[in-house]
Amino acid sequence: xxxxxIPGDRISVDPERPVQLGxxxxxxxxxxxxxxxxxxxxxxxxxxxxxxVYVDYDSKRxxxxxxxxxxxxxTGAFADSYRVSLASFSTPVSxxxxxxxxxxxxxxxxxVIGDLVYARVCTAEKELEAExxxxxxxxxxxxxxxxxENGTVVxxxxxxxxxxxxxxxxxxxxxxxxxxxxxxxxxVNGKIWIKTEEVKDTIACxxxxxxxxxxxxxxxxxxxxxxFKTVTNTVEE
Amino acid sequence: xxxxxxxxxxxxxSCLYNTPHTRVVASATGPVEPKARQELPTQLALELxxxxxxxxxxxxxxxIQDSVRAVITSILAAxxxxxxxxxxxxxxxxxxxxxxxxxxxxxxxxxxxxxxALVDAGVALTALALATTVALAHDGTATAEPSRQQLMDAxxxxxxxxxxxxxxPEDILSMDSHGDFSEADILKVLDVAETSxxxxxxxxxxxxxxxxxxx
Numbered sequence: 001x002x003x004x005x006i007p008g009d010r011i012s013v014d015p016e017r018p019v020q021l022g023x024x025x026x027x028x029x030x031x032x033x034x035x036x037x038x039x040x041x042x043x044x045x046x047x048x049x050x051x052x053v054y055v056d057y058d059s060k061r062x063x064x065x066x067x068x069x070x071x072x073x074x075t076g077a078f079a080d081s082y083r084v085s086l087a088s089f090s091t092p093v094s095x096x097x098x099x100x101x102x103x104x105x106x107x108x109x110x111x112v113i114g115d116l117v118y119a120r121v122c123t124a125e126k127e128l129e130a131e132x133x134x135x136x137x138x139x140x141x142x143x144x145x146x147x148x149e150n151g152t153v154v155x156x157x158x159x160x161x162x163x164x165x166x167x168x169x170x171x172x173x174x175x176x177x178x179x180x181x182x183x184x185x186x187x188v189n190g191k192i193w194i195k196t197e198e199v200k201d202t203i204a205c206x207x208x209x210x211x212x213x214x215x216x217x218x219x220x221x222x223x224x225x226x227x228f229k230t231v232t233n234t235v236e237e
Numbered sequence: 238x239x240x241x242x243x244x245x246x247x248x249x250x251s252c253l254y255n256t257p258h259t260r261v262v263a264s265a266t267g268p269v270e271p272k273a274r275q276e277l278p279t280q281l282a283l284e285l286x287x288x289x290x291x292x293x294x295x296x297x298x299x300x301i302q303d304s305v306r307a308v309i310t311s312i313l314a315a316x317x318x319x320x321x322x323x324x325x326x327x328x329x330x331x332x333x334x335x336x337x338x339x340x341x342x343x344x345x346x347x348x349x350x351x352x353x354a355l356v357d358a359g360v361a362l363t364a365l366a367l368a369t370t371v372a373l374a375h376d377g378t379a380t381a382e383p384s385r386q387q388l389m390d391a392x393x394x395x396x397x398x399x400x401x402x403x404x405x406p407e408d409i410l411s412m413d414s415h416g417d418f419s420e421a422d423i424l425k426v427l428d429v430a431e432t433s434x435x436x437x438x439x440x441x442x443x444x445x446x447x448x449x450x451x452x
Contacts, residue, residue, distance in 0.1 A: 004445075004446055004449060006356070006365065006441075006442060006445055007312075007356065007361075007362035007363065007364060007365055008312075008362070008363060008364030008365050008400075008401060008402045008403065009403050009404065010402075010403040026314050026317060026361055026363065028363065029316060035363055035364075037314050037317070037361035037362055037363060038356075038359050038361065038362075039356045039445045039448075039449060040449055041449065057359055057449070058359075058449075059249065059250070059357075059358060059359025060249045060250075060358070060359075061249045061266075061267065061268065061269075061358065061359065063268065089266070089269040089270060090268070090269055090270060091269075091270045091320075091321070092270075126317065126318065126319055127319050127320075
């Protein structure tokens with residue numbers, strides 16, 4: 001079931017069975033009422049253990065949640081961890097030296113301040129500093145996490161980043177791939193790292209992603225074509 | 238009333254709020270890392286500033302600021318963001334009233350624009366707050382959203398803020414009244430204000446729906 005809700009609306013759930021609250025929902029500590037706290041599309045689904053309720057809403061500021069794939073910037077280094085920024089002006093998160101593949105007391109990771117990393121959020125308690133890791137902690141393998149070298153970062157809204165990462169039918173990446181070769185890492189914190197072979201392609205990709213954010217999917221093809229045309233027609237002086 | 242949501246690019250949430258008389262730009266940023274002195278151990282801290290259409294902020298703006306803060310604090314789901322900060326800036330572009338005599342239109346516009354900006358930013362709110370201004374003329378007629386002249390001619394002016402739960406005004410968060418009035422007048426004013434708040438709420442829903450549909 002899906003419908004639009006805004007903060008304070010009453011939603012109908014069966015009070016007799018357990019309810020799991022996702023993003024955008026809040027259980028008032030005093031009244032124990034379940035209310036949506038964000039404006040967006042309400043999703044109620046039945047699962048084995050009860051009902052799951054969440055609000056799908058778009059915003060710009062990221063708050064860490066366990067399991068999220070994120071792109072972060074190293075902003076500090078301590079005795080046993082790095083400090084990583086996932087969104088400007090937000091509380092930084094920590095990345096332990098032991099959260100890398102093949103880590104040991106002797107074998108330290110070699111990241112420096114300003115480096116970009118692709119990581120997964122492993123703990124996110126609202127009262128505590130969130131932690132991220134650069135490996136798959138079940139297998140201990142690298143699985144694509146770690147340092148992102150060269151390339152550039154595009155900042156988009158969180159809803160757009162989620163579409164790009166999870167929606168297989170989303171046409172943007174397929175359309176970009178028709179114009180150039182690229183490597184991409186999408187963080188649900190709204191940061192997209194992209195690396196291509198040539199600077200002009202990077203510029204075209206950057207502008208295309210930025211412009212497609214907030215536009216209907218049908219418009220993507222024309223936007224991308226236009227940006228690649230502009231960079232190909234520009235002669236280096 | 239009309240509101241342009243996501244009016245500014247570099248903040249998390251913003252809105253340009255227009256009524257026939259008053260214009261306010263609101264910006265909301267949060268939750269972000271607070272300065273040590275702003276930090277509250279269990280809840281979200283709110284930094285709010287109101288800037289006047291002309292000149293620097295005076296005690297008058299601080300008064301509006303305090304009223305807006307009281308309203309916003311009561312609808313924020315503040316315990317969802319311990320040790321975080323939310324910054325709200327409200328810039329009045331057009332007061333729509335004689336600034337030395339009144340502040341009611343600005344107060345209503347500030348409350349409404351702040352709520353729009355917070356919804357746009359995705360800061361958790363447990364309910365909405367919507368404000369309306371009602372002017373009571375000497376002959377006893379109550380007008381919602383009065384003009385500059387209607388304010389000047391009024392016997393009393395009232396700004397009422399309702400908490401909107403499930404699409405209906407549920408209770409009063411704040412009432413700011415000036416002038417001469419009786420108990421019967423107040424009841425009349427509340428009646429008119431409630432009708433006006435219902436209209437506002439319908440427009441609010443429409444605006445938010447349009448924003449959600451873009452995504």
